[in-house]
Amino acid sequence: MPSPDQTALTPRQVQSFIDDGFIKIENAFSTELAKQCRDELWAEIGLSPGQPETWIHPVIRVASKASRPFVEAANTPLLHSAYDQLVGEGRWLAPRGLGTFPIRFPSKQLPGDDGWHVDVSFGAANSDFMEWRANVKSTGRALLMLFLFSDVGPDDAPTRIRKRSHLTIARELLPYGEAGATLRQLSADGYSSTEHCDVELATGAAGTVYLCHPFLVHAAQPHRSKQPRFMAQPPLLPKGEFDPTLPPSPVQMAIRQGCDLM
Template sequence: MDSREVEQFERDGYVAVRGAVAPDVAAACRDAIWAVLAEQGVTRDPATWTRPVVRVLCPDGGPFEAAGTSPALWSAYDTLIGPGRWAPRRGVGGTVPVRFPSEEFPGDAGWHIEGSYEVDGQYWANVRSRARGLLALFLFSDVGEQDAPTRLAIGSHLAIPSILAPAGEAGMDGGAPMARVRPSVLCRTVVHATGRAGDVFLCHPFIVHTATWPHRGTTPRMMAQPAVYVADGFAIDGSDPSPVARAIVAGLHTQP
C-alpha cells in the first residue's frame, strides 16, 4: 500500500485492495457458501431464490483460511493499524449476506456504522473504536452496479468521532450516531463496493454505509463483512501514528 492509498483512506474512509484473494480461492469460497445455503434449501437453481437476502456465518477453514491470510491484506492491516496491533485469524469471519436478484425490500438497507462490542445484546462503538480496527468487505463474487453493492459515504467517517466522544469509554449503540449526524453527511458523494471476486475493501471503522436494493443483476452477490480485531482500540490524544487513529483525531475537529 503506497502513500497515496493511505492518504485516500484517511480522507475518504476506505481503500480497495484489488486482487487481494486469488480467483481460484474466491471460487472455492463461493462453492463453500453454496454448500451452507443448501442447508437452508437454497441452491444454484434460481427457483429457490425466494428471499432477497439470506445471511450465513462465513465458513471456517479451507479456502477461507487462504483468503483471510492473504499477504496483501496482512500488509495493508500493518499499514493502516500498525504491526502487532491487530489479531490475526486463520480465516475471514463475520457473516455473508447473500443477496439474490429481487425487487423486494431486503429489510436491512439503511445508513449505519458498525458496532464493535456487545452490550445487553446490542453492538456498540466508542470513540477509540474498541475491538474494531477496520471493516473489511470481501467480494467472493463479481459485484457490479446492478448487484446490490454496499454503498459507502465518502468521508463520512470524519463526522462520527465528535458524536461518539461525549459518550466516553462506554460508547453508545452503533445505531445511535445516525440520529445525530447532519443531513449533509448523507448527501456526500458515494462509492459502491464493486469489483471482481477477490477484491477487498478496507474501510475505516466509522464509515457510514448501507446495503442497497433492488438487486437487478442475474447472479447472487456474495460478500463477507468481518471486523479486523484490535482489542483496545486507538489512542486519540495525537500519539497514535496509525492512519485509523489519525482519521479519528481529524474527525474530532469536524462537525458531525
Template sequence: MKVEQAFPREVADAGRAFLWRETGCDPDDPTTWTQPVIRLVGYGDEPFRQAATAPALQEACDQLVGKGAWVPRKGLGGFPIRFPSAESPGDDGWHIDASFPGEDPADYAKWRINLYSKGRALLMLFLFSDVTAEDAPTRIRVGSHLRLPKVLAPYGEPGAAMFDLLDTYAAASGLPQALATGGAGDVYLCHPFLVHAAQPHHGRTPRFMAQPPLELREPCVLDRPDGAYSPVEQAIRLGLA
C-alpha cells in the first residue's frame, strides 16, 4: 500500500536537513559524496516522531495489521542514504527482512523469519526526498509475498535465516517488478514477506529514505475460530493455499 503524503512535505524537508548533517556531506558539493550509501541509525527527533505518528499512517496500519496488534513507533530508524555513484553499494541483493534474533542477537545475518512473521507486521518505506525511477528506488517483486508461506511452513516456529531463502528469492525473478517511487512524505507499507532489493544510484539527486519495521505485539494467527484475519494474515493463508 502506498500512502501518499502520509506526513507533510515540510516534515520530510526538516528530516532531510537533519540527515544531511548526520552524513557529514555537503548537499551543495557532490565532491563530498564519496560513498554509494551511508547508513544511519534511528532517531526520535521531532521530524521523525511526526512522520512515525502521522494519523493517516496509523489508520492504514490499523487496517492492514489490526487495531492494537502493532507497536507504535516514537521515531524512525534504518536510513540507507543513497548517493549517485559508479561504485557498487554492495547491498542490492533480493531478500525479505528478518524479524527476530537467532542464537546470536548481535549477528543480524543470522536473524530469522517464520511463517507467523514473529516480530514484524510490515516493512515500511518512508520517503524523505522525492524519488523518481532515476533515484535508486527500492525494487519490489509484485506478488512475491504469496510465494513465501509455503517455503517457510516446513521451518516451523524456529523459522529460517534470511540467507537460507536465496533460492526462493531467485525463483521470484519472473514476477513483475515495481519501483517504490513517490514524493517526499509518501510511505509504502509492505507485507513482511515481499521480496525487494536496493539498487545502485545512477541518477543525480541523493535519495533519503527510512525503512523501519512495524513490530507485531504477537505473531500472526493463521487459525482463528472467528475468521477475523487481518489482511497480513489473509495473505499468508492465501500463500499456503
C-alpha cells in the first residue's frame, strides 16, 4: 500500500497501460474483504458454496452492490493512487459501489454472453442497447475495471483481453467525432480489426484488480473448472467532460497514440 508520498504504479506500469491497454494490480484489496463480498453475493443469489448440485445455470448476474465491503474494496488507497495516475488527479469519481457481477459456474452449457466487445459509455436513455455509444473522448467512462473476488485460474472463466486493441478502437472512433459510434456500428464486423491482437487472461488471486482502458476489446468464456468465479466489471466514472487545458492523462495518451496524434 503506497504511503502519501508514493504512487501505486511504476513508470513502466503506466507505460504498459498506455501500450497494452491494461495493468494488473495484485493485493488491491484484502482477501478478507473479498470473502465478505462473496458471502453477500451468495446470499443475494440464494445459493450456497456447499451445494454444487444447485448450480444449474452457467452464469447468474447481480446488477450492483453498495454495502460497506464493496465500497471499501473499490476505494483502497492503492487503487485511489492508481486512479490518479491513469485518469488524472481530481478527474474521477470515487466508486459508491460495484457492479455488474457476472457470477460464472462450472457448466457444460454455453453461457451465451461470451462474444468480443467494447463497453459503450453513454446513450443509455435509448431502450435499444445496441444504440448505446462510445466516442473518441470516452465520454462517460474513465476506466473499465475487473475486480476478482475469488481466485481465478485459466480454467475459471477468466475474462479474455485483446492486448493493444484499445489503440485500434480509438482510431476507429475518431471519424465519428463527439457523437460517437453505436455498439451496433462498433460490432458490425465482430471486431475483426483486433483479431491479430495477443490474448491475455485476467487471472489472479482474490483481491486482484485489472485497470483497463475504456476501449479495450474483451470477452467472457465458459467455466471449465470446479469453483464459481466471482468478479465485478464496473466503470470508473469521470468527474467531468474532457478538458483540453489539462495535461493529458495516460488514458488520453493512449487514445492519441492509437490515432497517430502523439
